[in-house]
Amino acid sequence: MFKDSLVILQKELKRIFTDRRMLVMLVIVPMVMLPVMYSIMAKVSKTRSADIAEYTSQIYIHTGTQSSSEIIDKFTEGLQELNAKITRVPKSQIENIKQLVKEKEVQLLIVFPDNISENLQQYDPFDIRVYYNSISDYSEHAYSSVKEKFNEISKNVVQDRIVKENLPDNILTPFTINRTVKPSEVNLAEKGSMIGKVMGILLPFFILIYLFANSMKVGLDTVAGEKERGTLAILLVNQVDRLAIVIGKMFSVIIAAFVGAASSVVGLIIASRFFISMFGASSTDVGSYAMHSQTILQFAIVVLPLALLLVSLVMLVSTYAKNPKEGQGMIMPVYIVVMIMGISTMQIGDVPPQWMRIAPVFNSLIALKGVFMQNETWANVLQALLVNLVVSGILIYIILKMFRDEKILFKI
């Protein structure tokens, strides 16, 4: 029987891996697409940040009744340090300028209350109104710069008051945290574990999605396509056991899914230099991350049954559907559910809920996260293996039943 499976497997693999179009879609596109996509995203984000930083903001200020005082001068000097054009306006113009902020013509309007010098002297807090437009990136940037600058002035004012009151200037700093040590002395995470964490968050999701998407690309055609072309009958009328057909076709889809997923992961690793900083890691961390033999073994033990499970799902739909198009319609809701499962496990903390350990797909994702972080227990890995094998076995049994059901095979 396995000889027949091998014959079918060889033919299916020849079909997949010598078809130039299929090969491009399965191997080349994912490997190239991710780096290209992320490099474009990184470039766009960098250009946008540079553009915002270089932009000269239009800031209008109304200084209240006092046109000049020590504190007003401090504020205006502070504003002049920003990349901005400062224009003073009388009270009568305030509403017009607000409108201009709304229309994104002006980035900020700062309105100081009257008599702020007196307020300062009497330690009476006053409120400065800074009008901005959160829809405009330029306005938002100017707002945060102004806030930062004004907070600095506020600190200086407090410092002056402390000196004036003859109090020690460290009165406002009862303690500091890790000020006198290097971060590496206090962060006890192992070298490379940060990248392990990043990989633990991202890779399980991407592996899941690529395995499923590639299974769909290839798997829907293997049975539903043959049904549509009428060639399934010719295969069934041969002296081949139905189980041999299922096994042969299933393994070809698994291999194709793995090749596609591997190429996607390679693409993702290449692309990582563009997004790794978002997670607080650096490109040098990538080099310091190494997968030990145990990690590789655990990875294989978790991923193989996961692939089998996903391919079984696709094959089930492919066997049931009249043609690949119908199969596509049936599998899409399953794909969305699997995607949601992947996204939800990205948000899970260090201790996942216990039910996820026994839920198919979830258990693999959580185990993979632990495997990449190099802290997964063998018990959890084996549990994921067992659960997914049992569920895959059930699905394969149903597929076999379908392969013996003339109503499903010939849609009569």
Next chain:
Amino acid sequence: MIKVEDLYKVYESKKKNVKEKIEAVNNISFQCKPGEIFGLLGPNGAGKTTTLRCISTLIKPTWGNIYLDEYNVLEDEKIIRSKIGFLTTDMKLDGFFTPDYMLSYFGRLNKMQKSEIEQRKEKLFNDLQMEDFIDKKIDKLSSGMTQKTAIAISLIHDPEVIIFDEPTNGLDVITAKNVTDFLEKYAEQGKTVIISTHIMSIAEKLCDRIGILIEGELKKMGSLEEIISGSNADNLEDVFYKFLIPDYGSQEGVEDV
């Protein structure tokens, strides 16, 4: 020899949650001897494909028996599969492969040795005049070449019986002629050929014996002469339409306006 005994096949379908039973084939019996071409003639939905699928072990009869020599389709399906070749014109071969590869593939699935496959391929390529295109991808072949490839695939294991569902359906005149010529030759070699068709001329010219199948029932069976003479008709078409349209012929003599 193929022997169909009281074949009865019912399909169950569900329409608006109501189960419905459709009698696709109703108690039909016939035999087809080696060297003979037997044709099931009937309109669409008459039960021809169902009958051929039952003989080919693709689907199981609800009742009745089908024998190939001493083997029964229900008990010896693997042996029967080794002795039959099944073909339908609805089939579209995967255009990615070459005829040569497809024949080797099906040969291996039929448990043939490599040398045996090579010998058989050579004979079939020669018999069907396929040498010029055996290494071309199927999607680059003409419909005639593709049909020859499909025939060769179904015959790779040298079956005793060939079952051909609508052998000329959708084919151009020349390809259809090639197919019918080939089936005649194949029967001359002492093989059993069973076909289904809804085309009168194919049944008339090709079949040694014909069974008229209408709504799952075998209305008439015999050689062309036996059918015509026993039905008080001039030709096969008249016999066929008499069964198909109850008042057929009653309007004969009425002039067209």
